[in-house]
Amino acid sequence: MLHVKGGTLVTAEGSKRADILCGADGKIAHVATTIETPTGCDVVDAAGLLVMPGGIDPHTHMEMPFMGTIASDDFYTGTAAGLAGGTTSIIDFVIPDSRTSLVDAWQAWRQKAQKSAADYGFHVAITHWNDQIYHDMKTLVEECGVNSFKHFMAYKNALMVEDEAFLHSMRRAAELGAICTVHAENGDAVAYLQQDLLSEGRTGPEAHPVSRPAAVEGEAAHRAITLAGLLGVPIYIVHVSTQEGVQAISEARLRGQEVYGEVLPQHLVFDESVYEGSDWLKAAQYVMSPPFRPKHHQAALWGGMMSGQLQTTATDHCCFCAPQKEMGKTDFTRIPNGTPGIEDRMSVLWHYGVKTGKLTPEQFVALTSTNTAQIFNMYPQKGSLAIGADADIVLWDADAERTISAQTHHQNVDYNIYEGMTVTGVAKKTISKGHLVWDEGDLRAVRGAGQYIARQPKRRNVRKPL
Amino acid sequence: MLHVKGGTLVTAEGSKRADILCGADGKIAHVATTIETPTGCDVVDAAGLLVMPGGIDPHTHMEMPFMGTIASDDFYTGTAAGLAGGTTSIIDFVIPDSRTSLVDAWQAWRQKAQKSAADYGFHVAITHWNDQIYHDMKTLVEECGVNSFKHFMAYKNALMVEDEAFLHSMRRAAELGAICTVHAENGDAVAYLQQDLLSEGRTGPEAHPVSRPAAVEGEAAHRAITLAGLLGVPIYIVHVSTQEGVQAISEARLRGQEVYGEVLPQHLVFDESVYEGSDWLKAAQYVMSPPFRPKHHQAALWGGMMSGQLQTTATDHCCFCAPQKEMGKTDFTRIPNGTPGIEDRMSVLWHYGVKTGKLTPEQFVALTSTNTAQIFNMYPQKGSLAIGADADIVLWDADAERTISAQTHHQNVDYNIYEGMTVTGVAKKTISKGHLVWDEGDLRAVRGAGQYIARQPKRRNVRKPL
Amino acid sequence: MLHVKGGTLVTAEGSKRADILCGADGKIAHVATTIETPTGCDVVDAAGLLVMPGGIDPHTHMEMPFMGTIASDDFYTGTAAGLAGGTTSIIDFVIPDSRTSLVDAWQAWRQKAQKSAADYGFHVAITHWNDQIYHDMKTLVEECGVNSFKHFMAYKNALMVEDEAFLHSMRRAAELGAICTVHAENGDAVAYLQQDLLSEGRTGPEAHPVSRPAAVEGEAAHRAITLAGLLGVPIYIVHVSTQEGVQAISEARLRGQEVYGEVLPQHLVFDESVYEGSDWLKAAQYVMSPPFRPKHHQAALWGGMMSGQLQTTATDHCCFCAPQKEMGKTDFTRIPNGTPGIEDRMSVLWHYGVKTGKLTPEQFVALTSTNTAQIFNMYPQKGSLAIGADADIVLWDADAERTISAQTHHQNVDYNIYEGMTVTGVAKKTISKGHLVWDEGDLRAVRGAGQYIARQPKRRNVRKPL
Amino acid sequence: MLHVKGGTLVTAEGSKRADILCGADGKIAHVATTIETPTGCDVVDAAGLLVMPGGIDPHTHMEMPFMGTIASDDFYTGTAAGLAGGTTSIIDFVIPDSRTSLVDAWQAWRQKAQKSAADYGFHVAITHWNDQIYHDMKTLVEECGVNSFKHFMAYKNALMVEDEAFLHSMRRAAELGAICTVHAENGDAVAYLQQDLLSEGRTGPEAHPVSRPAAVEGEAAHRAITLAGLLGVPIYIVHVSTQEGVQAISEARLRGQEVYGEVLPQHLVFDESVYEGSDWLKAAQYVMSPPFRPKHHQAALWGGMMSGQLQTTATDHCCFCAPQKEMGKTDFTRIPNGTPGIEDRMSVLWHYGVKTGKLTPEQFVALTSTNTAQIFNMYPQKGSLAIGADADIVLWDADAERTISAQTHHQNVDYNIYEGMTVTGVAKKTISKGHLVWDEGDLRAVRGAGQYIARQPKRRNVRKPL
Ligand SMILES: [Zn+2]
Ligand SMILES: [Zn+2]
Ligand SMILES: [Zn+2]
Ligand SMILES: [Zn+2]
Ligand SMILES: [Zn+2]
Ligand SMILES: [Zn+2]
Ligand SMILES: [Zn+2]
Ligand SMILES: [Zn+2]
Incomplete structure (x- = not known):
């Protein structure tokens, strides 16, 4: 369990101050203005950060x-x-x-x-x-x-x-x-x-x-x-x-x-x-x-x-x-x-x-x-911060800067097309299925932890041009 | 308090089966797949209906x-x-x-x-x-x-x-x-x-x-x-x-x-x-x-x-x-x-x-x-079914029909431009600030119950044409 | 020789009263406001008609x-x-x-x-x-x-x-x-x-x-x-x-x-x-x-x-x-x-x-x-009423009517898509290479009289989109 | 009278080798592939030049x-x-x-x-x-x-x-x-x-x-x-x-x-x-x-x-x-x-x-x-090289260059927006109403020689958008 505390939630619909509780099942268990941290639950401090769907x-x-x-x-x-x-x-x-x-x-x-x-x-x-x-x-x-x-x-x-x-x-x-x-x-x-x-x-x-x-x-x-x-x-x-x-x-x-x-x-x-x-x-x-x-x-x-x-x-x-x-x-x-x-x-x-x-x-x-x-019909499992969604979350620092470089990137390739570009807006922490996998420079990615997203079909209206 | 029970919530983002609990303060108190009806709380049966923001x-x-x-x-x-x-x-x-x-x-x-x-x-x-x-x-x-x-x-x-x-x-x-x-x-x-x-x-x-x-x-x-x-x-x-x-x-x-x-x-x-x-x-x-x-x-x-x-x-x-x-x-x-x-x-x-x-x-x-x-910057007070939003809700029957007529409408005017038109899709029940004010033909509107919506200003980016 | 007399010349550029003299070589020999008919030259009366390139x-x-x-x-x-x-x-x-x-x-x-x-x-x-x-x-x-x-x-x-x-x-x-x-x-x-x-x-x-x-x-x-x-x-x-x-x-x-x-x-x-x-x-x-x-x-x-x-x-x-x-x-x-x-x-x-x-x-x-x-680079041999152009001319009655029908058309086909349509604007006379070949209903087309138009190449500017 | 001899006529419709004879009345008297110079008529040599409407x-x-x-x-x-x-x-x-x-x-x-x-x-x-x-x-x-x-x-x-x-x-x-x-x-x-x-x-x-x-x-x-x-x-x-x-x-x-x-x-x-x-x-x-x-x-x-x-x-x-x-x-x-x-x-x-x-x-x-x-309904009096048109003609050298400058221009103003620009394409000679008024640098403009162009009205079809 993980308590994302003190951040500003930003979704496609709007923004608001709220906490998120990620459950042990890797899903979002609760969202509320303030949540009391359950016993034994890790806390991720989101103060000053934007909390967005991964x-x-x-x-x-x-x-x-x-x-x-x-x-x-x-x-x-x-x-x-x-x-x-x-x-x-x-x-x-x-x-x-x-x-x-x-x-x-x-x-x-x-x-x-x-x-x-x-x-x-x-x-x-x-x-x-x-x-x-x-x-x-x-x-x-x-x-x-x-x-x-x-x-x-x-x-x-x-x-x-x-x-x-x-x-x-x-x-x-x-x-x-x-x-x-x-x-x-x-x-x-x-x-x-x-x-x-x-x-x-x-x-x-x-x-x-x-x-x-x-x-x-x-x-x-x-x-x-x-x-x-x-x-x-x-x-x-x-x-x-x-x-x-x-x-x-x-x-x-x-x-x-x-x-x-x-x-x-x-x-x-x-x-x-x-x-x-x-x-x-x-x-x-x-x-x-x-x-x-x-x-x-x-x-x-x-x-x-x-x-x-x-x-x-x-x-x-x-x-x-x-x-x-x-x-x-x-x-x-x-x-x-x-x-x-x-x-x-x-x-x-x-x-x-x-x-x-x-x-x-x-x-x-x-x-x-x-x-x-x-x-691609993965919503609201993905792309959402609603209760029940996968706890895939990025904590975003809107004001932080970083300079992009192949020297420091994690991609397995010997160059970066953005080499030397300084950008404002940085992923401070990333949560994948309830696990903190990126923490301000510390990459804790786990080989094989990713799961296949089985996407369901979705019937769409036939829409001949008007 | 009002328990909207058994419906399918439809918002701008997506649809899902869920109940809504409207609080005594006229706001949405809770949304969950199933909610147990609190003691003394009226239940509105939404089975088979779409539950949408008013x-x-x-x-x-x-x-x-x-x-x-x-x-x-x-x-x-x-x-x-x-x-x-x-x-x-x-x-x-x-x-x-x-x-x-x-x-x-x-x-x-x-x-x-x-x-x-x-x-x-x-x-x-x-x-x-x-x-x-x-x-x-x-x-x-x-x-x-x-x-x-x-x-x-x-x-x-x-x-x-x-x-x-x-x-x-x-x-x-x-x-x-x-x-x-x-x-x-x-x-x-x-x-x-x-x-x-x-x-x-x-x-x-x-x-x-x-x-x-x-x-x-x-x-x-x-x-x-x-x-x-x-x-x-x-x-x-x-x-x-x-x-x-x-x-x-x-x-x-x-x-x-x-x-x-x-x-x-x-x-x-x-x-x-x-x-x-x-x-x-x-x-x-x-x-x-x-x-x-x-x-x-x-x-x-x-x-x-x-x-x-x-x-x-x-x-x-x-x-x-x-x-x-x-x-x-x-x-x-x-x-x-x-x-x-x-x-x-x-x-x-x-x-x-x-x-x-x-x-x-x-x-x-x-x-x-x-x-x-x-x-017009009333969101999410209006236009939302999120917890904390005003409990303005319509229960929609996607399959019901009604025939529009000045004979039966509630507008204070002696004609209806849609006179005689039969439409599919009917507001079965309407909830305003937590009160059931329209119930399948029974209009319980209260004179003076409406409140002024004080809308806050919202700074927007200056966007000269690209 | 053929003297097209008394008509109004209409070209792509403008209209004016003028006569045309078609030479024995099938080309336009002269254009002037009034031309005196040469001896032995047939006259085609164009009074009230528009004289246009064929x-x-x-x-x-x-x-x-x-x-x-x-x-x-x-x-x-x-x-x-x-x-x-x-x-x-x-x-x-x-x-x-x-x-x-x-x-x-x-x-x-x-x-x-x-x-x-x-x-x-x-x-x-x-x-x-x-x-x-x-x-x-x-x-x-x-x-x-x-x-x-x-x-x-x-x-x-x-x-x-x-x-x-x-x-x-x-x-x-x-x-x-x-x-x-x-x-x-x-x-x-x-x-x-x-x-x-x-x-x-x-x-x-x-x-x-x-x-x-x-x-x-x-x-x-x-x-x-x-x-x-x-x-x-x-x-x-x-x-x-x-x-x-x-x-x-x-x-x-x-x-x-x-x-x-x-x-x-x-x-x-x-x-x-x-x-x-x-x-x-x-x-x-x-x-x-x-x-x-x-x-x-x-x-x-x-x-x-x-x-x-x-x-x-x-x-x-x-x-x-x-x-x-x-x-x-x-x-x-x-x-x-x-x-x-x-x-x-x-x-x-x-x-x-x-x-x-x-x-x-x-x-x-x-x-x-x-x-x-x-x-198609046939101008001004074709499409023109200038001196030297081929004497291909139509004398047009802007006010005459005719009703189109397969009964009366000259096309070798058993129907006409315009069957029964009455149109205003009729070719009264047609001159091909100086010969009057259509004269108010009398078709004098000659099998084999048509000649091959050998069209010359024309260099055009290469014009990549701007 | 003026005989424009040896040039290539260019009009909006096409180009051809032809001579022009300008009459004493200031109008174009004749256009033909070759014209014999009338007695006492001045000749303007247009060889290698384009002859265009002024x-x-x-x-x-x-x-x-x-x-x-x-x-x-x-x-x-x-x-x-x-x-x-x-x-x-x-x-x-x-x-x-x-x-x-x-x-x-x-x-x-x-x-x-x-x-x-x-x-x-x-x-x-x-x-x-x-x-x-x-x-x-x-x-x-x-x-x-x-x-x-x-x-x-x-x-x-x-x-x-x-x-x-x-x-x-x-x-x-x-x-x-x-x-x-x-x-x-x-x-x-x-x-x-x-x-x-x-x-x-x-x-x-x-x-x-x-x-x-x-x-x-x-x-x-x-x-x-x-x-x-x-x-x-x-x-x-x-x-x-x-x-x-x-x-x-x-x-x-x-x-x-x-x-x-x-x-x-x-x-x-x-x-x-x-x-x-x-x-x-x-x-x-x-x-x-x-x-x-x-x-x-x-x-x-x-x-x-x-x-x-x-x-x-x-x-x-x-x-x-x-x-x-x-x-x-x-x-x-x-x-x-x-x-x-x-x-x-x-x-x-x-x-x-x-x-x-x-x-x-x-x-x-x-x-x-x-x-x-x-x-503006001045055609073909202006804008044309047809017989009867005003003899307003420019003899154009498509290959000549000149450098634009207020030092040399004839406009009564102390600068030229194109100052120093070298352009290819030069008016070598200009004929106004049959008079040679510009001859390769010699400006023979006559104060008061210009005449008022009385333009006639022209009925146009009423064309509401389709
Ligand atoms: Zn690709
Ligand atoms: Zn690709
Ligand atoms: Zn209005
Ligand atoms: Zn209005
Ligand atoms: Zn075809
Ligand atoms: Zn085809
Ligand atoms: Zn102006
Ligand atoms: Zn202006």
Whole structure:
């Protein structure tokens, strides 16, 4: 048992002074203005701190095999780093290869994730269409706690799904009460532009953003939303990074479509200039897809979040160390795509969002935790401070500063894209399922303590565009 | 004390099975999956019902002097009718005439409202600008529990405020932690069109919508939002009735402006055809401003609510009986503008919104209660089912039907715009401050039981458009 | 020689009283306020008539093999019917099958078109990509008078082009000074929806519009424009029929892209109700792609033309008689897609456009002739009344009426979609290359008199979106 | 007589090799591929040059009394400078003070303009509404050759017109066949912001753009267009300088409204940084309204012109020398608003528009001359190279360069906003009414040679938004 005492509770709905009592079962046992500490119960002093639902990162790739290598943060190191930053749950991705069934792949990922220090769930990727997939989707939803599927419109000749298969998958998911998510970039256009650039001898990382311009995302987002609209089903767009993407989402929502958009904090603070300069490795370390953009896109992303048209934040946490990045030394298309960030998401969003007055603390909670829990049907188990919810809690110091660095971070990767950035807003203590796992610098993450979040299906209204 | 037993609690955040215990102080004393009924405590059986925060209607005009007459529903009859429909709080309007100070007017309205059967607050109208108004705004905010001011861009030579005065008022309100609301129609254009129509001999109610076309609202909404954006202050647009209005609001929100929009259910279900036909009185009974619109505007309003770009619903409840409407028999510009509706708002919204699948029950609560409480800083006293909140509760039967009629309604007016409409979704029981005041047809409203809601100021971030 | 005497010349730029002298070489020899009739020169009395450049229809399918049959109007009958309606030139489509080279196909089409009664050119379709196509495009442009290529985003597993191939084709066409045109509907979505409808037993023509909703066009138009924008090349969208299409085009043009849009008059006057009703054949006769739409799309098309964001009108003239349409009796996806209309385009556009005040006569000329000539680089040989231009002229009676009927039309097809429609605005006389070929009901079309219009390439600026 | 020999004619419609013969009456007597020089006729060698219609500047303020002083370029010096830059006609503004009738004011301006070296017309300003104005508008249109009226939404308490008066004026103008033009900035907002800035001690020119942000223009443009749409009448927005303005115009045009927009080249090349820095006079020299903007607005203006949604270019030529600008030394609101530019408009537009590939030469002609002539009904007398048109011609060297400087310009003002800018595209020779008045540096402008352009009314279709 743990008594979180003296803090200010902040949820998506509002803020108030209150204590929380975490039960021995890892759930919130009581919430009241003041609680008397039960005998034998540890007390966590929250005076002067904001007490918020633990962060949920709905987009990570721990130890993912990708582009001929494997992401360096595994389920243990990655989730532990998350705890140090206030994130207490993740949803990772099962990405079946073409020879493996969805269910087998899901089992393999379950196996790998046993070592997690924090709770985790899975989206499962659909890359093509056939009868087995049709049936496996049902198994995953009804027996495996999966209620979301992922689609890639990029990565031609690898993960890319065709529109017709995408339609089949969306229809099926909706029948089952699952929601579809999508990486929205036009894979044909990327493939064309990559070849075009390489044929011109442009092999360095500065060609990466040129091969995936904003319009390529805007196009795919618009297409994905249109296809979902034909069926009247919901769609969730991962890592929205462009004004065009925000526009596509908000226009569809105004037509009554159920469309969600996810933002990565790195897209809020970096622009395309990170790919310039003579330091090959530094540029390569920022290679991820979608790439960093001209600055005006950042305003669009902020506006999307402030207006409620973008609902979640994630990291697309996917770590590759220098030797891995160097696989693309002579060909930017072979640089493993991915950036770290699970440890810093919440601080960066607070610093640039709340401290600047763009977001309220309540919106911060919605964007880092509650909305995600609602969309992926983990609420109120996750994303809430209500009695009965999982005792996943972050104690936030709104005024503390920290300087981000690979020297001090807990992520298993040899760089940090935010290196040297001083941010205001720090996770002082993190509680996972009632256990204090991060205490002002002391990381007490426990290998294997994380549990699988079996998410239930949720029937949604069919909403053809108005 | 009252034990609400066996229901399903629905709030803006989610739904769950739970009991509520209302304390003797009129506040929610306890919420839990099951509560044992305290000795001597009345039990309200909520089995099969949805238990939701009581509705808040932020836009009513009880016993308002207007256009040479006085609205027929007074604070008692109007609020009582609200209780019968599940609405437990209103925010009415203090509209000072040019010779009365804001504070004096507020006192006069306080006086009139003593008879209310439900809780009430006030917006205060600003129609011009001078030093006394500058000072009175402070008094109202700091001493009188007013945190919102109203502006009319229509009603030229009467209530209409000029843009420069509007800017002064918005700046002042923001300094004080108050929010400005606005009736957005271009008063010059309306005046021009009215004279134009009358000069052509078009004197009947069918000319009313022609004198206030959609563009006239769209223009004013766009202008009000632009002016607010110059100052970086929030703005709340009352009775948004057009696609143009929704567009102006959503575009501004995407630029990061804090803009709110209110919808009246009548605009969701009636179109301009109500002004046609040979029954003068019937057409006149629908004369309100803004008028009913071509049907495509309804889709825009729904989309605005579904996407979260429009946040609240209200009624603009303003009743005039036949003899009053007939003051405009020979001149449509003299028909007292206004329609009744406080009793039917929630049923109509449920029927057309939730039953059709456009809105979830959670969105319904947000739109009828919680968002309003948050915007006007009454949350969580109002709009919540949390422990400590006012015990204003509606027990909703999602499947029950009722047929609306002036024969049976409780509003003090001789017609009902929804006459004969059968709606699904009925307030079975209403609890106001812990008292059961509406019990399946039995209205136990108490004259004078309503209390003034003193709303505190709330500092908001200055948010210049991104 | 022919002296067109006493008329009012209307061009895209303006109107004035003037005579025209057509030379023996089929070109305009002189234009002046008054011209003295040369000895031996025939006089055509144009008093009271508007004298305009002959219409150009840039989208016809004469005797096209399609869906297992051949369009019933051949190059002679079709072009002759055009002359009766004031249209003096067409651009038809060469559609190579997968085994035939582009150049061979072009030659085959040249052969078929020898019988034309009016001048003609060809767009050539690109349906996939390889080296031979790369080379053949050069031959076509440099040796065959082809300066435009066609792409189908619909007709999956038949004509549909993939995005990557489309990009290759656009890049190549731009190098050569040719322009790409595109049928914009998402073929994957259409295929999915068709199968879905058929599997539900919806086999009749009323399912046709359901299988190709507006969003399917909007998506493809948006995608085609995005792809063109990546390369900075122009794009021409055939038969724009939706608000979404107009929006995609106008937004791109405001970003500085060179995008053109074509309207079919049938989309301006018919809506989806043509597919209803119990008369199978009648509904089938309206089966074309894109299908007829809900009415609000018509307003968007008009607005597009009025604002100059849509530049041309065409017919997609493609005739199938009752026995051909009946090939789809049990399966709407087998109804040959196409409607007639070359004879009526100008009258219908005048009646609904100019007579209603939407368009000026000058805009009418731009939309029926001049803009097309400029876009496809036939100007000022075609589309002009300047000295030296081809003497293709229509003498238009702005006030005359005619009733359209298959009984009286000259098209070789057994129905007319405008059957019974009385239109104001009639081609009284048509002059083709200086010969009077239509004289108030007397059609003097000459088989084989039409000549091939060899269109030269035109370099265009690369215009990446601003 | 003058024989323009060997040049390439460029008009809005197309380009071709041709000679022009200018008659003794100052009109174009003949156009043909080659013309034999008549006896005694002077020859102007146009080899290697583009021969275009002389520029028309529809927005100048010669010797205008404004803000307590008088613009330094008078009708002679200003029009002479225009000829040196290829501009052969202007439309200036009659701005009646409140005590002078419209007709009297027009006569006073006619008097002042007698000294013009080039042809000129007048727009007449409407600043309020009464019966005399109603009648004077008719006189001006029917007897005085005025077919356009000007309105100011800015300059509160001076020239600003109220919306109701604006509506009356637009209705009246439409009845008479005249078109209304409008300076679109919200005067209330400007007045508020100016006082706010001054009260904060911000008195320097860097406060000028802050007092008139882009939204202030966007709002007024949107409002003006909405009001015009209520009446179904055309509207012409002068000096559009913002993305918001372009958006308002293009949206209205897509609804079928007849809306025109004018661009000043200075808004295409300068941004708000011109107001920064310590050189007070230099900053003050750029003070004009609307002010220079953040750069992204420039892209919007280019897109507007490229797409045809903005139709004309002008200069708002209004010169004030240093002693005049210094009237605002301690108060930026007293700096006379205005910048010179009539001499440089065409070169600057060519350099930044045509040379960069944004515009074709044909579009250049449309934007500098032909569209203006059509909108203000001077076509084909002006804006054309057709036989019978006024022989106003510029011979353009597309490749020549010149460096702009107040040292060498012909404008009667002591600075040039383009000082030091080297532009490609130079007016080599200018012909006004058949006389060679500018010959490669030799300015032969004749005081008083300019004639009044009496413009006829033009009935336009009433076009309520679709
Ligand atoms: Zn991704
Ligand atoms: Zn990812
Ligand atoms: Zn109102
Ligand atoms: Zn009201
Ligand atoms: Zn087609
Ligand atoms: Zn076709
Ligand atoms: Zn101006
Ligand atoms: Zn001006």
